[in-house]
Amino acid sequence: MTHSANPQQATEKSLEAMRKFSETYAKRTDTYFCSDLGTTAVVIEGLAKHKDDYGSPLCPCRYYEDKEAEVAAAYWNCPCVPMRERKECHCMLFLTPDNPFAGDQQEISVEQIRTETNQY
Amino acid sequence: MSAAAVTDATFKEEVIDSDVPVLVDFWAPWCGPCRMVAPVVEEISDQYEGQIKVVKINTDENPNVASQYGIRSIPTLMIFKGGQRVDMVVGAVPKTTLANTLEKYL
Numbered sequence: 001m002t003h004s005a006n007p008q009q010a011t012e013k014s015l016e017a018m019r020k021f022s023e024t025y026a027k028r029t030d031t032y033f034c035s036d037l038g039t040t041a042v043v044i045e046g047l048a049k050h051k052d053d054y055g056s057p058l059c060p061c062r063y064y065e066d067k068e069a070e071v072a073a074a075y076w077n078c079p080c081v082p083m084r085e086r087k088e089c090h091c092m093l094f095l096t097p098d099n100p101f102a103g104d105q106q107e108i109s110v111e112q113i114r115t116e117t118n119q120y
Numbered sequence: 121m122s123a124a125a126v127t128d129a130t131f132k133e134e135v136i137d138s139d140v141p142v143l144v145d146f147w148a149p150w151c152g153p154c155r156m157v158a159p160v161v162e163e164i165s166d167q168y169e170g171q172i173k174v175v176k177i178n179t180d181e182n183p184n185v186a187s188q189y190g191i192r193s194i195p196t197l198m199i200f201k202g203g204q205r206v207d208m209v210v211g212a213v214p215k216t217t218l219a220n221t222l223e224k225y226l
Binding site for chain 2: 007034036038039040046049091093117
């Protein structure tokens with residue numbers, strides 16, 4: 001990959017929690033993972049890492065000046081307010097079927113996630 | 121030519137003081153759309169070689185520049201010309217969108 005700063009992976013416990021959450025939430029909201037599951041894998045890893053580091057799965061596709069304050073504010077904790085209100089996930093984890101990037105999957109395994117994120 | 125990494129420390133020299141327009145890719149680890157847009161940024165770098173400079177900056181490691189330019193959603197692709205921010209596109213955009221935005225500043 002072109003972006004390589006050797007980012008740290010999450011713990012297996014948090015990864016599994018966020019993986020299960022992502023599957024359940026996609027099914028409940030009739031949304032789908034990206035047709036490129038590598039994108040899905042990276043985002044789930046990011047959510048789990050934030051859960052490890054800050055106690056909540058803060059969206060990994062935002063820049064925050066103060067991550068602890070953002071976790072407390074809760075707006076960008078996954079599922080974020082725009083997702084809950086309007087099914088808008090700019091991280092491309094949960095895509096409505098009409099989104100050109102949407103695939104047909106609502107499940108992803110730990111192996112699929114780590115096969116992708118081990119490359120970073 | 122691939123997009124070089126810049127930092128808080130080198131941003132002024134590499135971006136602000138550049139003689140040619142600069143495309144800056146603000147990204148973060150474990151950001152899915154950043155991963156999607158990275159190859160697009162590389163293609164743009166090849167296509168406009170000699171006309172623009174293309175760089176990337178990790179917002180987690182370089183919070184000063186990210187804060188200074190008010191980065192929120194990532195990826196954010198920002199265009200600088202003559203030391204000034206002149207335009208930006210947010211999110212994983214198709215190559216044509218990015219190219220059309222860039223063309224205005226060549």
